[in-house]
Each structure stands twice: as structure tokens, then as C-alpha cells.
């Protein structure tokens with residue numbers, strides 16, 4: 001059974017909750033799912049990883065949540081090149097923060113692209129100003145993502 005890793009960047013647990021809510025959708029599609037709330041670079045460079053989902057919220061002024069900072073540092077310091085990685089990205093933020101809306105997710109997307117990774121489909125940006133329950137946006141998006149990208153393996 002292939003593995004799908006969900007790498008989470010969160011301050012208050014909202015992005016982790018989204019990861020937990022979408023997990024069964026991937027299990028139903030035939031994946032063993034690992035949710036990583038203290039991710040490290042090795043989680044996406046191992047041989048068994050060619051598909052990942054990032055659930056990352058933004059803090060400060062467009063900053064990465066603390067639990068996600070070591071992962072980004074490793075990625076930037078080691079610049080491993082990720083040509084085999086295909087990924088999806090759910091960015092969470094709040095448009096009342098203006099220019100830094102979903103800043104962490106957007107920055108992560110740039111960093112992954114610079115490493116040669118391929119994003120499958122557009123990034124989902126969930127705006128806390130518009131969507132009270134992030135799951136309401138994340139669940140249908142993931143369902144559509146699995147189907148449109150032909151990710152079902154079972």
C-alpha cells in the first residue's frame with residue numbers, strides 16, 4: 001500500500017484538524033496515511049515518498065508556524081532537489097492580514113517549486129474570514145483533488 005504523508009504547520013491546531021479530517025479520504029483511496037506535526041526534510045526525501053500533502057497555516061506577519069520552521073530551514077540549507085515529489089498544498093490564513101494572507105503557504109509553494117517539486121492542481125487557500133470551519137473547504141477540495149489527479153490506488 002502506498003504511503004501518503006501529510007505535513008502540518010500549525011499554531012493553534014486548525015491545520016492539524018484539517019489533516020485529521022481528510023485522512024480517511026486518502027485511506028479510502030488506498031493509502032496508508034501518516035500525519036506529521038513535527039516534519040523533517042527526511043520525511044519527503046525518503047524513497048517511499050513521491051506524494052505529499054501540506055497543510056500549513058500562517059502566523060506572525062506571513063510567517064511559518066514554529067513547528068514547521070525546522071523543516072523549512074532544512075529544506076533551504078540542504079537544497080536537496082525534489083524532482084520526484086508531487087504535492088498538494090492547503091494554505092490557511094486570514095485575509096484581514098492583508099498582504100501576508102496565506103504568506104507561509106505561498107512561500108512554501110515557491111520553495112518547493114524551486115526544488116523541482118511538482119504541485120498537483122492549484123493551491124487551496126482557506127480564508128478564516130470567509131470559512132468558519134476549515135473542513136468545509138478542505139474536504140470537498142481533497143475529494144476533488146484525489147479524483148481529478150487520478151490518485152486513487154484501491
Ligand SMILES: Cc1cc2nc3c(=O)[nH]c(=O)nc-3n(C[C@H](O)[C@H](O)[C@H](O)COP(=O)(O)O)c2cc1C
Pocket residue numbers: 009010011012013014015016057058059060061062063065092093094095097100101102103128
Ligand atoms: C498572531 C497571529 C498572526 C497571524 N498572521 C497571519 C498572517 O500573517 N497571514 C494570514 O493569512 N493569517 C494570519 N493569521 C491567521 C491564521 O493563519 C489562521 O487563523 C489559521 O486558520 C490558524 O491556523 P492554525 O489553527 O493551524 O494555527 C494569524 C493568526 C494569529 C493568531
